Amino acid sequence: MSYLSDIEIASRCEMKPINEIAKNAGIDEKYVENYGKYKAKIDLSLLDETDRADGKLVLVTAITPTPAGEGKTTTTIGLADGLKSIGKNVTVALREPSLGPVFGVKGGAAGGGYAQVVPMEDINLHFTGDFHAIGAANNLLAAMLDNHIQQGNELNIDVRKIVWKRCVDMNDRQLRFIVDGMGGKANGVPREDGFDITVASEVMAVFCLATSIDDLKERLSKIIVAYTYDDKPVTAGDIKAVGAMAALLKDAIKPNLVQTLEGTPAFVHGGPFANIAHGCNSVMATKMAMKLGDYTVTEAGFGADLGAEKFLDIKCRMAGLKPDAVVIVATVRALKMHGGLDKTQLKDEDVEALEKGIPNLLRHVSNIKNVFRLPCVVAINRFPTDTDREIDFIIERCNQLGVNTVLSTVWADGGKGGEKLAKEVVRLCEEERGDFSFSYSLDLPIREKIETIAGRIYGADGMHVLPGAKKQIETLENLGFGGLPVCMAKTQYSFSDDPKKLGAPEGYKITVRNVKVCSGAGFIVAQTGDILTMPGLPKKPAAENIDVDSNGKITGLF
Numbered sequence: 001m002s003y004l005s006d007i008e009i010a011s012r013c014e015m016k017p018i019n020e021i022a023k024n025a026g027i028d029e030k031y032v033e034n035y036g037k038y039k040a041k042i043d044l045s046l047l048d049e050t051d052r053a054d055g056k057l058v059l060v061t062a063i064t065p066t067p068a069g070e071g072k073t074t075t076t077i078g079l080a081d082g083l084k085s086i087g088k089n090v091t092v093a094l095r096e097p098s099l100g101p102v103f104g105v106k107g108g109a110a111g112g113g114y115a116q117v118v119p120m121e122d123i124n125l126h127f128t129g130d131f132h133a134i135g136a137a138n139n140l141l142a143a144m145l146d147n148h149i150q151q152g153n154e155l156n157i158d159v160r161k162i163v164w165k166r167c168v169d170m171n172d173r174q175l176r177f178i179v180d181g182m183g184g185k186a187n188g189v190p191r192e193d194g195f196d197i198t199v200a201s202e203v204m205a206v207f208c209l210a211t212s213i214d215d216l217k218e219r220l221s222k223i224i225v226a227y228t229y230d231d232k233p234v235t236a237g238d239i240k241a242v243g244a245m246a247a248l249l250k251d252a253i254k255p256n257l258v259q260t261l262e263g264t265p266a267f268v269h270g271g272p273f274a275n276i277a278h279g280c281n282s283v284m285a286t287k288m289a290m291k292l293g294d295y296t297v298t299e300a301g302f303g304a305d306l307g308a309e310k311f312l313d314i315k316c317r318m319a320g321l322k323p324d325a326v327v328i329v330a331t332v333r334a335l336k337m338h339g340g341l342d343k344t345q346l347k348d349e350d351v352e353a354l355e356k357g358i359p360n361l362l363r364h365v366s367n368i369k370n371v372f373r374l375p376c377v378v379a380i381n382r383f384p385t386d387t388d389r390e391i392d393f394i395i396e397r398c399n400q401l402g403v404n405t406v407l408s409t410v411w412a413d414g415g416k417g418g419e420k421l422a423k424e425v426v427r428l429c430e431e432e433r434g435d436f437s438f439s440y441s442l443d444l445p446i447r448e449k450i451e452t453i454a455g456r457i458y459g460a461d462g463m464h465v466l467p468g469a470k471k472q473i474e475t476l477e478n479l480g481f482g483g484l485p486v487c488m489a490k491t492q493y494s495f496s497d498d499p500k501k502l503g504a505p506e507g508y509k510i511t512v513r514n515v516k517v518c519s520g521a522g523f524i525v526a527q528t529g530d531i532l533t534m535p536g537l538p539k540k541p542a543a544e545n546i547d548v549d550s551n552g553k554i555t556g557l558f
Contacts, residue, residue, distance in 0.1 A: 005558060006110075006111075006112050006113065006116060006120065006557070006558040007120065007121065007554065007555070007556075007557045007558055009113065009114060009116065009261070010110075010116055010118050010119070010120040010121070010261070011553075013116075013118055013261050015037075015038050015118055015119065015259060016259060016263055017037055017038070018032070018034060018037065018038050018039060018040045018257060018258070018259070019032060019034070019040075021257065021258075021259045021263065021265050022040060022042070022257060022265075024263070024265070025091065025257075025265040025292045025293075026052075026292050027042060027046065027257070027292065028046075030043075031043045031045065031046045032257075033254065035128050035256075038118070038119050038122075038258065038259070039119070039122060039127070039128060039256060039257070039258055040256070040257045041128060041251065041254040041255065041256055041257070042254060042255050042256075042257050042267075042288060043254060044212065044213070044253070044254055044284060046288060046291070047284065047287060047288055047291065050291045050292075052291050052292070054287075054290040054291060055089075055091075055290050055291075055292075055293045055294040055295055055296055056294065056295045056296070056324040056325070056429045057286075057290060057296050057298065057321060057322070057323045057324055058079070058295060058296065058297045058298070058323065058324060058325050058326070058327065058425055058429070059298060059299070059300060059308060059311060059312075059323045059325075059326045059327070060072055060075055060076040060079065060297060060298070060299040060300075060326075060327045060329065060379075061299070061300055061303070061304040061307055061308035061311075061326060061327070061328055061329070061364070061368075062302070062303055062304065062328060062329040062330065062364075063303055063304070063328065063329070063330045063334060063335070063338075063360050063361050063364055064302075064303040064305065064338065064360050064364075064492070064493065064494060064495060064502075065302055065303060065334070065492055065493065066333075066334040066337040066338065066493070066502075067337070067343050068331060068333040068334040068336075068337050068343060068346060069331065069333070069334065070329050070330060070331055070334050070381065071112065071329060071331065071381045071410075071411060072299055072329045073094065073109055073110070073111050073112075073299055074111045074112045074113060074115045074116075074381075074410060074411055075115070075327065075329045075379050075381065075408055075410060075418075075421075076092060076094065076111070076297055076298070076299040077092060077094075077111040077115040077116060077117060077260050077264075077266070077410070078111075078114075078115035078408065078410020078411070078414060078415065078417060078418040078421075079297050079327065079379075079408075079410070079418050079421055079422060079425065080092040080260060080264050080266070080295075080297040080415075080418075081115060081260050081261070081262040081264050081410070081414055081415025081418060082410065082415045082416075082417070082418025082419045082420075082421055082422035083295050083297070083418075083422040083425070083426070084262065084263075084264050084415060085262075085415040085416060085418070085419050085422070086419055086422050086423060086426075088294055088295050088422070088426070089293050089294040089295070090264060090293050090294065090295045090296070090297065091264070091265045091266070091267065091289040091290075091292050091293030091295075091296050091297075092117075092260065092264060092265070092266045092267070092289070092296070092297045092298070093266075093267045093268075093269075093281050093285050093286045093289040093296055093297070093298040094109070094117065094266060094267070094268045094281055094298070094299060095109060095268070095269075095270055095271040095272070095279075095280070095281045095299075095301070096109070096123070096127055096130060096131065096256070096268050096269060096270060096271040096281075097109035097110065097123060097124045097127075097271065098131070098169055098197065098198065098199045098271055098273070099125070099131070099169045099170055100169060100170055100171040100197050100199070100535055101171075102124050102125065102542065102557075103170070103171065103537070103541055103542055103543035103546070104171045104535065104537050104538060104541055104542060104543075105537075105538045105541070105542060109124070109271070110123045110124055111260075112411055112558070113410070113411030113412060113414075114261060114410070114411065114412065114413060114414035114417075115260070115261070115410040115411060115414055115415075115417075115418070116260065116261050117258050117259065117260055117261075117266045117268060118258065118259060118260070118261060119258070120557070120558075121554045121557060123258065123268060124557060124558075125554070125557075127256065127268070128252075128256050129252065130252040130256070130269070130270070131169045131198050131199075131271070132169075133248050133249055133251070133252035134198055134201065134203050134204050134207055134249070134252065135167055135168060135169055135198045135201070136248050137203050137220075137245040137246075137248045137249055138166065138167045138198070138201045138202075138203045139166050139167065140241060140244060140245060140248065141164060141203075141223070141225065141236050141239065141241045141245060142164055142165070142166045142225075144239050144240070144241045144244075145157075145162065145164055145225050145226065145239055145241075146181070146188055146189070148239055149188075149189050150188050150189060155228065155234050155238055155239075156228045156229055156230075157226045157227075157228055157229075157234055158226070158227060158228060158229045159189055159191045160191075161226055161227040161228075161231075162191065162193075162225065162226040163224060163225065163226060163227070163516065164223075164224075164225035164226065165193065165194050165195055165196045165201075165533075166193070166194075166195050166196075167195055167196045167197065167198045167200070167201045167203075168195055168197070168198060169197060169198035169199065170197070171197065171534075171535040171536055171537045171541075172195065172534065172536070172537075173534065173535070173536030173537070175194065175195035175534060176194055176195065176532070176534045177192065177194050178192075178193050178194055178195070179191070179192055179193065180193045181193075194534070195534055196533040196534055197273075197533065197534050197535060199271050199272050199273045199276075199277060200272070200273060200276045200277050200533040200534070202223055202518045202520055202521055203220070203223075203245070203249075203520075204270065204271070204272045204277065205272055205277055205278060205518055205520075205521035205523075206219040206220055206223070206520045206521050207249065207252070207253065207270055207282065208269075208270035208271075208272055208278070208280060208281065208282040208283065209278075209282075209283055209314075209315070209318055209319070209521055209522065210253065210282075210283065210284070211283055211284065211287075211319070212284075213246065213250065213253065216246055216249065216253060217242055217243075217246045219520040219521065219522070220236055220237075220241075220242045220245050220246060220520055221235060221236055221237035221242045221520070222235055222236075222237070222519045222520045223235060223236040223518075223519060223520035224517060224519050224520075225239060231475070233479065233519075235519075236520070253282075253284070255267045255269040255282060255284055255285035255288050256268050256269050256285075261414060262414055262415050264415075265289075265292065265293070267281070267285040267286075267288060267289045268281070268285075269281050269282040269284070269285035270282035270285065272301075273301060274300060274301025274302040274306040274307035274310060274492065275301070275302055275306055275489065275490060275491065275492040275531060276489045276531060276532075276533050277487065277489075278310040278311075278314050278315065278487050278521075278523070279300050279301030279302065279306060279307040279310050279311070280298075280300050280301070280307070280310065280311050280314075280315045281298065281299075283315065283318070283319045283321075286298055286315075286319070286321065287319070295425075295426075295429070301492075302492040303364065303492060304328060304364040304367060304368060305364065305367070305457050305458055305490075305495055306488070306490065306492055308326070308364075308367075308368065308372075309367075309439065309453065309457050309488075310487060310488075312372050312374075312436075312438065312439070313438050313439055313440065313453075313485055313486075314485050314487060314523055316436075317438060317442075317485060318485075318522060322434075322436050323374055323434075323436070324375075324428070324429040324434070325374070325375050325376065325377070325425050325428035325429050325432075325434075326368045326372075326374050326375070326376040326377075327376065327377055327378075327379050327421070327425065328361070328364055328365055328368065328376055328377070328378050328379065329378075329379045329381065329408075330361050330378060330379070330380055330381070330394070331380065331381045331382075331383065331386075332354065332380065332382075332383065332386040332390045332391065332394070333346045333383060333385075333386075334357075335354055335357040335358055335360065335361060335394070336350055336353040336354055336357055337357065337502070338356070338357030338358075338359075338360045338502045338503045339352070339353035339354055339355065339356035339357030339358075339502075339503065340353060340356055340357070340502070341353045346385070347385045348385075349387040349389060349390060350390075351389060351390060351393055354390055354393055354394070355393070356503060357502070357503055358393075358394065358397055359503050359504035360495075360502070360503050360504050361378065361394070361397075361398075362397060362398070362401060362504070363459060363495065363504040365378065365398060365401055365403050366401060367439075367456075367457055369401065369402070369403060371437075371439050371456050371457065372436060372437060372438075372439065373434055373435040373436055373437050374434040374436055375428040375432035375433075375434050376403055376428070377403065377404050377405070377406055377421070377424045377425065377428060378394070378398050378403055378404070378405040378406070379405075379406055379407075379408045379421050380394060380405060380406070380407050380408060381408050381409075381410075381411065382407045382408065382409055391407065404424055406420050406421045406424050407420065408420075408421050439452065439453060439456050439457055440452040440453060440456075440486075442483050442484070442485060443483070445477065445482060446473045446476060446477060446481075446482055446486065446515065446524055447465065447473055449485070449486045449524075450463065450465075450486055450488070450510075450512060450515075450526045451463055453486060453488055454510040457495075458490075458495045458496065458510065459495055459504060459505065459506055460495075460496065460508055460509055460510045461506070461507055461508060461509055462509045462510075463509050463510040463511065463512055464509050464510070464511045464512065465512045466511065466512065466513050468513075468514065469512045469513060469514055469515045469526075472514065472515040472516065473515050476515065476516075476517050476524065479517075481517045481519065481524065484517070484519075484522055484523050484524050485522070485523045485524070486523060486524045486525075486526055487518070487521075487523045487524065487525045487526070488525075488526050488528065489525055489526065489527040489528060489531045489533075490510075490528045490529060490531060491528075491529055491530075491531060496508050496510065496529075497510050497511055497528040497529030497530075497531075498529060499529075510528050510529075511528055511529060512526050512527070512528055513527050513528065513529070514526075514527040515527070
């Protein structure tokens with residue numbers, strides 16, 4: 001049987017004009033700034049001028065990802081359409097895709113099958129230019145920092161202690177470590193430098209956590225870019241770059257409105273990765289969505305150990321949000337991979353492999369239910385090769401933890417395939433009261449916060465902190481940053497910091513290699529294992545398959 005590709009499905013969709021989507025969502029036209037017929041930015045004044053009570057907030061997360069795929073964003077969109085299908089007033093809030101994965105190996109982030117946001121080509125390629133603005137603001141700060149040093153270095157910056165990198169929204173390993181300022185005195189001060197991918201930039205984190213233009217400027221001013229010869233931090237405020245950076249971001253900071261294939265209003269805004277950043281769409285987009293819908297469905301990147309933990313411990317803590325329910329997405333195929341099967345062995349029934357792999361799902365479920373104390377449901381994306389025996393096994397094991405399991409067919413059936421999941425989510429929101437708590441207290445020292453996350457969420461037996469990281473922790477606490485939350489930088493492929501440890505590994509220790517402060521974003525970053533802030537392209541990048549014809553029609557996107 002042949003299936004239409006995602007882009008073929010999206011291209012056959014008859015989109016509604018974005019002004020109609022906005023009107024149906026209750027957005028007055030005075031707040032709508034059109035970007036063509038099917039995209040718009042919504043002015044931030046809507047948040048201040050709308051007195052409607054916030055709707056329910058539903059977080060969609062997933063098991064630890066595998067090459068078999070889980071379908072978290074697809075489920076998020078399909079659930080929103082499912083809620084609409086059963087008569088609920090619903091909005092969805094998602095991150096914008098990064099060009100890195102689009103041209104690399106993972107693909108875009110606009111959903112799939114009949115559960116997509118559209119126009120998917122635009123969303124996956126440039127969209128409204130937000131990431132370009134973020135990259136420009138980041139690189140303006142880098143240019144002004146180097147220019148300050150070139151023009152006399154009044155702040156006494158030690159060029160060996162510059163911590164601010166340039167960025168580009170592309171997987172480009174060649175730029176991880178570079179030497180710049182070459183060619184003589186007129187061309188700058190020679191030094192070691194490097195690039196991050198834009199989604200790992202602190203400007204992206206600030207962008208997504210800011211609650212207003214004023215808050216954005218305040219956060220930007222606190223970004224530490226370097227240290228002086230006597231180890232005092234130098235900020236973007238000291239470099240006098242904040243006003244110009246904010247000017248570059250003034251339009252980007254407005255949430256983007258698009259639609260699902262079924263016409264559900266969708267806010268797609270911001271896009272930090274969850275393995276190297278906090279992995280959530282912007283606070284302003286989430287709050288705007290909650291002002292307009294009785295239910296808002298949002299997602300957080302990668303597995304629940306990364307995206308959901310950061311959504312709950314960082315975003316919710318800073319923004320004063322409290323989810324009413326959590327959906328954990330899994331597939332039989334992915335769980336069998338966690339049980340040791342190769343991707344080529346997933347079509348045949350194998351309950352034994354499933355039994356070895358299901359502890360991954362159960363640990364995520366336990367974390368949401370017992371650590372964060374939130375009601376949750378497991379959504380199984382059913383594939384044609386999944387057997388009833390395999391499905392029943394998952395249902396039985398989840399029931400033992402007091403959590404229901406619902407089959408989802410949103411990829412094939414859109415909102416209709418998400419109705420059962422929607423009804424269970426409504427039941428959780430209306431009948432079950434969570435007692436939401438964070439996984440750690442801000443009062444703990446930095447090391448204990450990291451150790452608490454590693455133990456309570458990852459199941460680690462402890463951690464190794466390398467000598468350099470120990471010194472960094474001591475320095476940060478002496479500078480007064482000890483009370484900030486922690487953003488873990490860790491492989492997405494395992495609970496541990498070793499991507500080869502599948503399932504729910506035990507008896508291991510996390511290795512902390514580097515600890516730094518993102519003082520503008522307001523969190524500490526702890527880098528573990530071999531995590532990189534600039535990915536590389538695979539041997540056969542997805543970009544090789546993408547083309548555009550003489551009429552401007554894009555093919556090969558997904």
